[in-house]
Amino acid sequence: MIDPSADRAVFRQLADLLRDRIMSGELGPGEPLPSELRLAQEYGLSRTTVRQAIGQLRTEGLVTVDRPRGTFVRVPEQTQTITLARGERVSARMPTDAERRSHRLGEGIPVLVVTGPDGAFTVHPADRIQLIRP
């Protein structure tokens, strides 16, 4: 399963294993991952290394942590569709820490930035908002 002598770092290999289990549906939305201690024992790793792997999945937006209940596969949010007006531009970036809190954004969730021709812009959580050109 995990090869410490491989080129790829151990924590990345563990992240790959867990990501595969999520992407394949073996671990469905809302389902808990094994605890950090459990994973550490199961694969013979330190908890630090396990946390690095889970941290990777968090930045990818694949899992959410409900402390101290556990780590869970992210459940997709209900998305709302916003219509773009003429001349509006769309970009995306990661939110600042302050934006994360004010918009109640989970980890690993980008924001959509819609800028009008006048330069005014609005910021939308990318897990709840979708844009459409009518």
Add this chain to the structure above:
Amino acid sequence: MIDPSADRAVFRQLADLLRDRIMSGELGPGEPLPSELRLAQEYGLSRTTVRQAIGQLRTEGLVTVDRPRGTFVRVPEQTQTITLARGERVSARMPTDAERRSHRLGEGIPVLVVTGPDGAFTVHPADRIQLIRP
């Protein structure tokens, strides 16, 4: 500067300090941050804690790491504008690990996903692509 007894974690306080220096322009694009060891000594922290703070800025897309040269304030990429067709929808998410490599995406950079009425979609690096509704 940093208050270990504060509610906010020390590594977040350090991330805040560095982020402020970047946002204010004191640390401009392409400029190096102090080395991890330097920051640790300067603030009386462990290197682990400093790395947590820098890791935070990496996930926000504010800095890039060129190992082992150092950590640098991200230099904005040249952006290309793509025109949206009728009925196309736009969303954003973090790339998968595979997408990160194939698109040569830096850390903390989301992707823009444009989906046509037929369900076909294209993926664009958010630091190089901007969308516009004409």
Add this chain to the structure above:
DNA sequence: CTTAATTTGTGCGTATGTATG
């Protein structure tokens, strides 16, 4: 050209705090 110093990456261990059940 060789060697040393620097810097980030990885991995381990320990300890303590906090919130949940």
Add this chain to the structure above:
DNA sequence: CCATACATACGCACAAATTAA
């Protein structure tokens, strides 16, 4: 009150790559 689980913070060691001497 106790056990579980994640968060924070410290320490150490070694590897790999670049840069400086």
